[in-house]
Amino acid sequence: MKRALIDRVARDWRLDEAAVAVALEATGARPGRDDWRRFLSRLALGAGVASLAAAAIMFIAANWQSLAVVGRFALAHAAIVACAGVAFWRPPPHAMGRAALALAIVVSGALLALYGQAYQTGADLYELFFAWAGLTVVFAIAAASGAAWAIWWCVLNVGLALFAGTVPFGRGMWWWIDRWHPGSAEACLAIAAIDFAAAAGFARLHGTSLSAHAPRWLSRLLLAFAFGYGTAACLLALGEAPAPVVIGTFAVLSIAVGGLALRARSDVFPLAAIAGAWIVVTTVLLARALERGMSEGGIFLLALWVIGTSSATGFALMHWVRAWRVEEESGEATA
């Protein structure tokens, strides 16, 4: 039970200290000995995997000349084989198997970097990230964990961002994109659309046999990426020719996300993300409109706009939080 509910019961029923202590224990609000052990075990596992991943990246970055290229390749391959071995020994959903596969995703990137370093392939950086994502998707699927998918989506998002920033539109294999003359804003919007689709896809997995792949925080992370890129797209487009198309498309995507969230009635995070993104976009639009005659009045108007929109957002979000929580509790009670 959440602490806020215990606080409310303690206040409404004037519980004394002994009763509150029993309430905290009986509701599982205070971690017991086993909870602490589980927490420390997970913390150590996460820290260990992160340290080993960082060690692998630093080792490749060190470009150690005392070790021949073959030796470096052998070490990187051995690390991946070791990860795969652990995953076979303790396969997911065991935590060790999941952690090993998450580590394998990172080490695969280090191996690709070593390949580029050793043979000077001349490949663009975004190609490295796309290859990294493409080759490791099997590890993410096998891991069946939110952490592995989060790492994989971070790799893909970095690749997409690099692609958007450096791709030679109109040249080579990208000739077909050039007919729309895309700029940074459209590229950001396209990345946002990919992240929106991914968030929706993972959200659809909740309650299915594949739900281990899609914890709620993963959908939230992808939505945060999507709204970040979408907001950046709108701000980049302001004052440019594609502004109506970019802002209009982002509005349509936001409405679709909002509609899905209101229909699902389970998580207000998408609605908060929509509100945050549009408060930023509209405030910048207003500031640009006032730019020429910016005076005390204009600044005051901006302050009022931010206060007004965030207040309305807070009011609406808390209304949904309470209503959906009541529905969830009554659903649990009925079950």
Place this chain on the structure above:
Amino acid sequence: MIATPQDLVQALQARGFALHPASAQAPAEETSERPWFVSLLLGAAGWAAGIFVLIFVGMTFARGSNGGAGILVAGLVLLAMAYGLFWAAGRAGFAAFASQAALALSIAGQFATLFGLAESIDRNLSMRAVPTLAAIALAMQVILAAVMPNRLHRTMSTLFACIAWAVALRFSTWDRAGVPAGIPASAVTGLSIWLATWLPLAGLLFVIVRREPMWIARGFAPMVRPIAAGLVVALALGTLASEPWALLVGPGSAHGGLAPWPLLSALAALAALIAAFALGNLGLAAVCIAAAIGHVFHLYYSLEATLLAKAATLAVVGAGCLAAAWLTKTRSAP
């Protein structure tokens, strides 16, 4: 496991506790838990609006000739208005507009009050005035954390009080002739001041966590819980205020011996993580984990060692952590 308030009341009665319903019911907002991302959104918006209000007040006062005294008075008036709005919003349950307006007014009021005081202490705003101003900011934030009837405001005030405390101690003790600003006279001095700054705050958080049943039973939860959240965030992130400037702007190669400083911040973030877990606040726990990762990254960036040595160290640490995870998991297995 008990999941609803009704079940909890029944379970307590079954265990022999005599429960008496309170006569007056407080508004729902003070006790209903606001998701972390809603608080983050409202806090960020409140800050942005506060800065706009501050610019508005500054532009208005720039036309007059009152200077620091005028801005000081304006700041105090803004703080009084913020208190009034928070109080009214609390009486009405959750008056969203009033709360947000009050947050913006308070932030603008705090800046204006500090600026007004700074002008009256030292018109040139030199570094010599920093400890005094930090001490004033500390006193102001402690009062605001205790007085302002709003959870988000209490958390923010506690965080800024901790940062002001760290800045006040650091700038009143670290300075010496010939040493760049913000660099301790010696590692021992720096470490002592660091411990004197953060150990009392960690101790306060420890007491809060240990005595949770007591302060809930006495009805202090609306005040202590947000203060605890502010202390957790301060231990996770605020320790940066105690690090030498050289580390905050770049690698420690220019100032040998400073590199291990972020390790202290990482340890503080871990302590904060334990407190967040004990208080059942997973959002704060995530902040602490992110902060600890950032501090460790900072540590390795600052270390004057080859990448190979860093890789080897990380590999050993990683293997040790995995062994610890394996041991704790094995011991907890039935």
